[in-house]
Amino acid sequence: MSIASDGPSIYISVDMEGCADIVHWDEVRPSTSKEYARSREIVTDEVNAAVGGAFDGGAKAVTVNDSHSTMRNLLTERLDQRATIVSGRLKPNFMLEGLTPEFSAAFFIAYHGAIGAGEAVMGHTYSPRVIFECRLNGAPIGELTINAALAGAWGVPVTMVSGDRTTLEEAAATLPWAHTVETKRSISYFAAECVSPSAVCAALRSAAARACKAEAAKPFALPTPIVMEIDTYRTAQADHLELIPSIKRIAARTIRFESADFREVYRALQAVIYLGAAATA
Ligand SMILES: [Zn+2]
Numbered sequence: 001m002s003i004a005s006d007g008p009s010i011y012i013s014v015d016m017e018g019c020a021d022i023v024h025w026d027e028v029r030p031s032t033s034k035e036y037a038r039s040r041e042i043v044t045d046e047v048n049a050a051v052g053g054a055f056d057g058g059a060k061a062v063t064v065n066d067s068h069s070t071m072r073n074l075l076t077e078r079l080d081q082r083a084t085i086v087s088g089r090l091k092p093n094f095m096l097e098g099l100t101p102e103f104s105a106a107f108f109i110a111y112h113g114a115i116g117a118g119e120a121v122m123g124h125t126y127s128p129r130v131i132f133e134c135r136l137n138g139a140p141i142g143e144l145t146i147n148a149a150l151a152g153a154w155g156v157p158v159t160m161v162s163g164d165r166t167t168l169e170e171a172a173a174t175l176p177w178a179h180t181v182e183t184k185r186s187i188s189y190f191a192a193e194c195v196s197p198s199a200v201c202a203a204l205r206s207a208a209a210r211a212c213k214a215e216a217a218k219p220f221a222l223p224t225p226i227v228m229e230i231d232t233y234r235t236a237q238a239d240h241l242e243l244i245p246s247i248k249r250i251a252a253r254t255i256r257f258e259s260a261d262f263r264e265v266y267r268a269l270q271a272v273i274y275l276g277a278a279a280t281a
């Protein structure tokens with residue numbers, strides 16, 4: 001991958017639960033269903049809108065990371081030919097694989113609310129079967145804040161977020177400089193008030209162009225040392241996770257990891273996700 005030096009280079013992390021008019025796991029779980037096939041069309045359209053907007057805004061290079069589930073959701077044959085795509089898993093840097101300090105800005109597209117958040121369609125934090133709650137420095141947070149902190153560790157600001165209204169409330173608290181697009185207003189875990197996906201795409205395109213020039217944006221950083229606490233869903237998961245020497249078990253279903261470097265925190269989080277899943281297999 002080459003990144004041009006004249007004009008911003010934009011990195012896009014795209015999830016799926018926060019797309020327009022998607023409200024149920026049946027629509028985002030990879031399968032041969034027509035519901036999932038429709039969602040792949042919607043997410044590809046939203047990515048193309050953001051990519052097109054970035055180039056409208058003067059971007060010279062755009063990289064897209066398919067960040068949902070199997071990470072093979074986007075219909076790449078329909079993807080804007082000017083973008084490159086990071087596809088498949090396992091990815092050590094997961095939802096931000098491919099991001100480097102050379103990027104000018106990151107966009108988070110189709111993100112969703114944290115586990116435990118009210119009025120959040122499919123609200124979860126990485127793995128709903130492993131993570132009951134994730135806290136950074138004592139505050140419950142979602143994927144948006146975690147991923148913003150990882151981008152911040154590389155010095156890259158997040159300048160655009162799309163998702164439901166609850167996701168944008170987390171963005172307002174963490175990234176007040178970010179341009180935002182509300183894709184739907186979640187009513188409950190499986191219901192939202194939506195607008196047409198084409199209306200969302202139009203909003204994404206114009207916001208992405210503006211987000212290329214977000215001069216007030218800065219890399220998000222947490223006070224150090226950074227303490228990550230995770231309540232696991234099952235005690236068997238904490239049984240396994242405390243085997244990692246740097247992870248402390250502070251309650252039957254709570255583990256703790258501390259570092260001054262958020263990149264280490266993120267790797268510990270990956271270990272929680274994969275080992276936690278294996279613990280219940
Ligand atoms: Zn997802």
